[in-house]
Each structure stands twice: as C-alpha cells, then as structure tokens.
Amino acid sequence: MRSQFLQLTFWIYFVFQSVSCKENSFLSEHWNHPLPIQTNPDVYLTESESNYNPDKCANCHMNQYKGWKTSFHAKSIGNGFLWQKAILSKDELNSCLHCHSPLPETKSEVSDTYQNKEILGSKNKHFPEGISNPSIQCASCHIRNQIWYGPPSTKQSNNQIESLGIRMPHNGYKVQMEFESSSFCKSCHESPKSGQKLNGKNLMEVYKEWEESSYSKNGIQCQNCHMPNREHTWKGIHDPEFVRGGLQPIWSLSRTLNGEIQINAELKSIAIGHKFPTYLITKVYLRFFVTNRIGQRKLIEESIVGRLVSTSLTEEYFDTRIAPGNSHVVSVRIADKEKEIKTIDWVIEVDPDEHYIRSFEESLREKSNSISETTKKLLQLSLSEKRESRYILFTSSLPVPVSLPK
Template sequence: MTNFVSCLDSNFLDSHWKYPIEVQGIPPKHFTVLEKNLEPNACQTCHNKQFQNWKESLHSKSISKGFLWQKEILSSKEYQSCFQCHSPLPETKSELSTEFETKEILNSKHQNFPNGISNPSILCASCHIRNQIRFGPPPRTNAKEKSYINNLPHNGYIAKEEFESSAFCKSCHESKPNGKRLNGKKLMEVYTEWENSPFAKQGIQCQNCHMSEREHSWKGIHDKTFVQKSLLPTWKITEKNGTFHIQAELKSIGVGHRFPTYIIPKVYLRFYAILNHKSKPVLLEESVIGRIVNTNLTEEYLDTRIKPQMSHQVSIGYDPKEKKVLKFLWEIEVDPDEQYVRQFEEQRLENDKKLNPESKKMLQESLLEKKNSRYLLFTLNWQVPVLLPQ
C-alpha cells in the first residue's frame, strides 16, 4: 500500500470529497489495536505535534456549544446540512443525529472507534483516511530506505500533492455554486477570492500561510499575531491653519483572500484626538471593514473588505476650535465573531420559550465566548505638534 510517488490527480479531490463520505469499514485483520483506532489520540502516538496543534485549533471545535444549541431551532434537514463540513465522517454524524445510526455506520463506528467518539468534530480521519487507506502530502525528504518503508504502520500511506493545494480546502471553504447569493456573491467565496488574487498567480497556496511547516493549527482571524503579520497600518497627520488632516491606510500585505473573508468577522478603525490627560478622547471617526449582512442572510448592506494587496483608506479633517491637542490615537479592533453575536442575540430573544434549559445554557455560554473573542490588533499614537505640510 505504501506509495511515495505523487502527482496531481484531477479525479482525486472529486472522489476524496464526494459526499456523503462513505464509512471507513472493517480495518484490515493484521492491523494492531492501535492501528484500528481512528480516535485522534491514537494518531497522537506517532503524530504528537500534529495532534497538539489540532487539539487547540478551530477544526477540533467544529462541533461546539455554538453549533449544538441550534438543533432545536433548525429543521432536521438544515441541521444535518451543516455536518458536511462540521462533522464529515458518517461515524461522527451518528453522534449528532439518530438518522445516521444505521447498522452499517454503527458497525463501522464500533470497529474504528472501539472506545467511542470523544469529539465528533473534524478529526484526523476526516481529511486523511478513506476506506481504511491513509492519504497525505508527499514526504519532505527523498529518503526511501526499504527496511523503513516495509515497517510503516497502517500499510503506510498514499502521497498526494493535492494536500498542499488550495483546491483541497475548497470543499468546506467555498459555498456551493447553487448556494445562496447576496449582491451576486456567494456567502463564502474564500477559494474564489484566492483564485483571483496575486497569491494564486505566484503559486502561494492556503497551506503556505494557514499550515506553515505543515502545522495543523489553521491559524486565522482569531489569532492576533497571525493577523498582525498580514496587515500594514500607516498614517500621516499634518496641520494647516489650525485644522489637522489625517491620512490613514490599512494595507493587506499577506492575506490571500479578501480581508476579512466570509460574513462573520468585522474590523473597526477608530481615530481619536486626546486634548488632555483628564478628559475622554474625542472620537473623530469610526469605520468598519467587513461584509455586513442581516441576521437572516437575505440582504447585504455593505462590503468594505480589502482585496489582496489592496488597502482601506481613511481621510479626516479635524478643527479643535482653538483647543490644544496632545496627540492622536488610532485603534484597530478585530471582532472575529460579530455576525454570530448578532444572530445569537436575536435568536435568544425569539426562541426563549422554545429552547430547553440545556440549549439555553449552551447558547449563553457560546454567546459569551464569542463576545470575548474581540481584541485590539494595533494601537498607534501620533504626538503633536505634527509635521507641517511641505
């Protein structure tokens, strides 16, 4: 089964992400107890670094309280449609809905998860195993010592270059062609945005940024350091005849799609004048970067997201009316879960009598978690006096 010969296969992704994904089936008889177990902590035995990264990632939390509480307000069809990306294996789906408790699925779960499924989210097997065959990216080295290959666990694996291609991520990070559209755009167009970017033309894939060095953490908008490295804020302030002029620019330098992508996150740019050390800062302007839609996902109000290598610019004039300005302040705040907060707040009010106590608790805890995900990305100060225009 071991195969380290890899080339792009146009049919591989179609079959690998063909839905519904089939059950893993009966493990080969010669597999050890450890090899037969598809729980991530079993994979940890040999892939500890990947396991530790995954454990802290959002992939390992795709089935969370924010997901589970919605079972009561969604139809069975709507709820199960989310499984395709949030819990793609039929074995994990059976943990979420009795409709997947078929004889075939339960038998496969018993064979491959002998101790049960502790987390029905996106698991190692969700991406790497189909019908008991392991798949992954080509090895980094050309070392092919025969004695080593012959002793590989689980029959080795089949190497596929697609694991390092953006197309591998498209299945879950791009809405289907026949999906809902607002202003002619799909709700999620991450792959299309990348495909039309300079990054795609340069051969820079999703994995180059979100899985650097094959790290299984998939860092994104929730990671402050990761986001800081991708943006460049610059500004200039001049003064003429008592009026201050602020020219600011937030440039996307390392984001291979629109920033922020999708409809969930929002980024706020706030400019203040500080007149003295005792009074509150004077808010000069606040602008939002993001795609703003209503909670029913039926109307788009605004889309100010930044395209790759492009920038968001702000121009402000401020007359302090003979008051002395000590300094100017520019804050950039990221709200990774803004859309969820709005939706969950409304749904909590609308469905207060419908939700059982357990669902209410999960909703409240999830809402608090998402409210607390906000963070200050940059804080810039400009002391006065400013440079006079040339």
C-alpha cells in the same frame, strides 16, 4: 422566518451542497458526501492501527496532534453548533455535518440518521473508547476505507514510501499532491456556485478570492499561510499575532494652513491571499480618538472593514473588505481652533464573530420561550464565547503637530 434563520447557522460557514470537484477525480471522490464508513476487507490492520482516536495518532504525530487540539477544526462541534440542533431539520443538520463532522462514525454522535447498525459497528471498531469530540478529526481528512492518504514526505521519495508499504505503520500511506493544494480546502470553505448570492457574490468565496489573487498566480496555497511547516493549527482571524503579520497600518498627522488637523491613515493587506476579513462574520473597527490638554479623550472617527449583511442573510448593507494588496484608506480633517488637542490615537479592534453575536442575540430574544432550557444554556454559552473573542489588533498615538509658521 424559520428558513431565513437557518441560513445564519454554522452551515452557512461550511455548507456543502455538492461543491464541484470535477477538475480533480481524487478530490471528487475524497469529499463525496456522505463519506463511506471505514471498512475494507482487503486491508489488514492491527487493533491499534484500527483505532482512529486522535490520541492514538499522537503516538507518532505529536506535533500535528498538539496543533489540532488547539485548532478550530477540533472545535467544529461546539456550543454554537449544538444549540442549533433544536431548530434544524434532519436534512439541514446532516448537511451541516458534512463539513463540521465529516466521518459517518463521528456524525453518529450528533445525528440519528447515522446511528444504523453498519455505522455503529464501524464506530465501535475504530473508536473503541467512544468519541468524546465528534469534530473534524485526523481521519476526517487522512483516512478513507482504511487507507491513509497524505502529502509527499519531506524525508522519503514517493517511490520509497510505496516500496516500504506494509512494513510501515498502517501499511504506509498513499501520496496525494492535493494535500498541498488550495483545492483540498475548497469543498468546505467555498459556497457552491448554485448557492445564495447577495449583490452578485456568494456568501462565502474564500477559494474564489484566492484564485483571483496574485497568490494563486504565484503558486502560494492556503497551506503556505495556514499550515506553515505542516502545522495543524490552521490559524486565522481569531489569532492576533497571525493577523498582524498580514497587515500594515500606516498613518500621519499634519496641520493645514487654517490650523485644522489632517489625519491620513491606511490599513494595507500585505500578506493575505483573500479579502480581509474573508466571508461575512468578522468586522474590523478603525477608530480615531483625540486627547486634549487636560487628558480628556473623545472618539472622532470610526470606519468598519467587513461585509455587513442582515441576520436573515437577505440584504447586504455594505462590503468594505480589503482585497489582497489593497488598502482601506481614511482621510479625516478636524478643527482645533483653540489648540486644545494634544494627541491623536488610532485603535484597530477585531470582532471575529460579529455576525454570530448579532444573530445569536436575536435568537435569544425571539426563541427563549420556544427552546428547551438545555438548548437555551448552550446558546448563552456560545454567545458568551463569541463576545469574548474581540481583541485590539493595533494601537498607536501621535502628538499633534504644531501650527505652520505664517
């Protein structure tokens, strides 16, 4: 039971088990976990440049900093992660941290493994004020061995950047095209090929779904949608406006010859480069309600878009996710012999954290007596946060059509 439970932790979302980046030597080295400490005797940096606190990065990169502060990258070590420290082994915890807190310096805030003299010395040097948030930080992606890396400049050529060199803050940076490629995101957003499978599918196949889509063939990368204009917000399923931009709900009502009401509805994926919703956490509910002449409302149809698996991750019950460019179709016929139905409503609700809610509720029931009060409180806080993440994505009402003339 314990080994099954561990699979529902955050590491199933970001687990890194030596994901292959052999097709790209830079990425293979850049995400070679565990990452090295930030040291390089051949590089000279001022005291200010050596401070990797994201607040310092904001001095020159305010827009990126503001975006990051609101992002889930900045919340990767939250209540939902921290409560599980009590039930994870050291190796399991460290595996999770490879993606939730990539730098050894930030990992030292969460794991005893990373509290040796060398790492703590590096932390004191690069985070002299301490680390209040050991989540995914600017340096997690952009700094290795005291060398900055990033995408091509929008204002200067690669040669200009290289020629400026040490005259720029932190000695400039090395241009890497990979920062604008979906492959840069793969190591933390794709289960390893050797990972657990259900019905022939990995638990997480975001990169594969994109790779097999027309978006990949047309050169549309993850960054085009999730980092437009190089924003560092990484908006996703928790952002209603962002989600609405990728979907098109279409529906109509009609009367049949025998007086029944025919509902034809379609939720189409029009601007999403992977299955919707991706992975197995989120569920989307398509519900239809009838309202009669005296204002009474009743649910008549519900379908679920998502991938539903057991909390132990050992069984898949269904997978109704929508592939890029495809649709989820609902066709329902209801009786209305007395012509009592006045309107029909279509409501689409998104539960971004359904699987976590189900899993954490089970943990609270079964583990309340075996975990500390501190851990229990973190679990309760996380469960509350995830319950509050639900939102109405779309709602529409149509009048019931009149009967066809006989």
